[in-house]
Amino acid sequence: MxxxxxxxxxxxxxxxxxxxxxxxxxxxxxxxxxxxxxxxxxxxxxxxxxxxxxxxxxxxxxxxxxxxxxxxxGDTLPRRCFPAKQLWAFIQTLLDARSLKQAWERSGFPCSLDTAYRLYRRLQRCQTVLRTHLCARGPPPRGKTGVPLFQVFAHLEKEFGILSPITAYQISFQKDFLAVA
Ligand SMILES: [Zn+2]
Structure with a gap:
């Protein structure tokens, strides 16, 4: 269903x-x-x-x-006051920023810095589930090295495009993006 x-x-x-x-x-x-x-x-x-x-x-x-x-x-995240597309914008800023604090400042993310840190830890915990689903759909992009979580984001973008891949992920897999199991 x-x-x-x-x-x-x-x-x-x-x-x-x-x-x-x-x-x-x-x-x-x-x-x-x-x-x-x-x-x-x-x-x-x-x-x-x-x-x-x-x-x-x-x-x-x-x-x-x-x-x-x-x-x-598909654009909603459970118990979060920001939509999936805003989370993706934050992630994209994070990829270019020197630190999480800098990404948080630059992106105008509508939550406290503490929340941003908690969210990052949550994303790290979601990694395995995300990777499993994405690999079922297609291989990860070639030549990506570095932080494993960022490789997952690159894979997400490869499968679902840059526009609103988190929304597309949730609708495609019928699964919460922030699910840890
Ligand atoms: Zn029933």
């Missing part, structure tokens, strides 16, 4: 097909329903719909399992 989408319209369309969808957990068809929204930052200063919840609903007619899922836009 699809969890990441390009646009809110695609999510709306998908939700209208729920009565015909099979539950990914229990396999039941006809038990999936819309189950409200989750709200979170859609920009550093603004709250809005960040997730469209769906549920496999137990009822008199169905033996739904009660599991819930979240449908999301």
């Amino acid at each position: 699809q969890f990441f989408f390009q646009t809110a319209e695609e999510i709306g369309l998908f939700r209208s097909t729920l009565p015909f969808c099979q539950c990914p957990a229990c396999g039941m068809t006809g038990a999936m329903i819309r189950h409200g929204y989750t709200y979170w930052f859609i920009s550093p200063t603004e709250n809005g719909i960040r997730g469209w919840r769906i549920r496999c609903k137990p009822s008199n007619h169905h033996e739904g399992c009660g599991a819930t899922w979240l449908l999301r836009l």
Whole structure:
């Protein structure tokens, strides 16, 4: 089942097909329903719909399992106030900068420096998962040496282009970019 989408319209369309969808957990068809929204930052200063919840609903007619899922836009990152494209802009600045602090200052990243350090450590922890997925899609670019994490970013760019590769990654693999497992 699809969890990441390009646009809110695609999510709306998908939700209208729920009565015909099979539950990914229990396999039941006809038990999936819309189950409200989750709200979170859609920009550093603004709250809005960040997730469209769906549920496999137990009822008199169905033996739904009660599991819930979240449908999301490919450009969102869980529990982060900045979108995927802003993370990519930060990563690109990082590749040219002398230090993380300098990249943070240059990119105007909308979080504290501490958050930027935490984010970098998180990216390091995501490396293995990212590399595994990217290698399944294509070989890493040739001739890239240096910091292993930066090699992963080069691989990401090779597979998905420079524009918004994190969004494309999430939609293509149906997987959180910041997932550690
Ligand atoms: Zn179910």
